[in-house]
Amino acid sequence: MDTRSPIQRLAAAPNAAEAADTAREAVDRVRRHKVLRSQSARVTAESQLRGARASAALGSLSEAGTDWPLEEVRRRTDLGDEDGSGLLRGALRISGELGTLAPVWKRSPIQALSRMHLLAAAGHLDQDRVGRPSGPEAAVTLTTLANELRDPAAAEVPAVVVAAAVHAELLVNEPFGWGDGLLARAASRLILADRGLDPQSLAVVEAGHVDVGVEKYLDAARDYATGTEEGLATWLGLYAEAVELGARESLAVCEAIMRG
Known part of the structure; x- marks a missing residue:
């Protein structure tokens, strides 16, 4: 039986070094863009908006996503009761508080996740289910993950690997029972910022x-859940590719701002 933590298992994947290099190079290209000298907050805000829309579109292993056009998300002030509006509303609420969640995450990941779930699920789930793990086993999952993040050994693991591991663990285990995909993606964004890969949270x-x-x-999340070396490598490779593509989207945002 493999007794290593999820972070250490993923760090041992054969493509871990390549994934870290791919992500670092992609994000560094964005961070060098000259528009960030005066417009970094604007780029971050746009990244978070686009990220929220995309996160709602991704859904989770147990719930379908909802794909709203970006300009409609930007324009609408009331999402109403349309199909999928609850998931998108939750994603936008989390996105709007990422700045205040960052120090909470650093201090207590469980508290940050509970706050995210409160934001996402308020008005959608019964009050006694909001902000709480779905049961004792889920609570153990969260505690174990938080302890792994505090483990000094995790500090030596590249940020993209840590983010990918936490993302997958939340996505696969679904400790809150609803909205876990939103939490997984928001948590990974916070990790990339906290661990210095993307401190301004630019990459979408x-x-x-x-x-x-x-x-x-x-499918890659399901592969990760198998625990095989191939499954772990598949997930990590996909995650690094998403960071690279997300950085490319952020570059496009920078260019659009420059053009006015």
């Missing part, structure tokens, strides 16, 4: 996953 990694393909994304 969620959109990168959509570009790769929703079914391919979900």
Whole structure:
């Protein structure tokens, strides 16, 4: 039986070094863009909006996503009760608080995840289910993950590997029972920022996953859940590709801002 933590297992994947290099090079290209000298907050805000829309489109292993056009998301002030509006509303609420969630995540990942679930599920689930793990086993999953993040050994693991591991664990185990995909993607964004890969949260990694393909994304999560070396490598490779594509989208945002 493999007793290594999810982070350490993924760090041992044969493509871990390549994934880390791919992600770092892609994000560094964005971070060098000259528009960030004066417009970094604007690029971050646009990344978070696009990320929320894409995150809602991705859904999770147990719930279908909802794909709203970006300009409609930008324009609408009330999503109403349309199909999938709850998931998109939750994604936008989380996105709007990522800045305040960052220090909470650093101090207590479980508290940050509970807050995210409260934001996502308020008005959608019964009050006694909001912000709480779905049961004792789910609570153990969250505690174990939080302990792994605090393990000094995790500090030596590349940020993209840590983010991919936490993302997959939340996506596969679904500890809150609803909206876990939203939480998984928001948590991975916070990790990329907290661990220095993307401190300004520029890359639209969620959109990168959509570009790769929703079914391919979900299939890769299922591959990860097998625990095999091949399954872990498949997930990590896809995650690194999504970071690369998400960085490319952020570059396009920078260029659009420059053009006015």
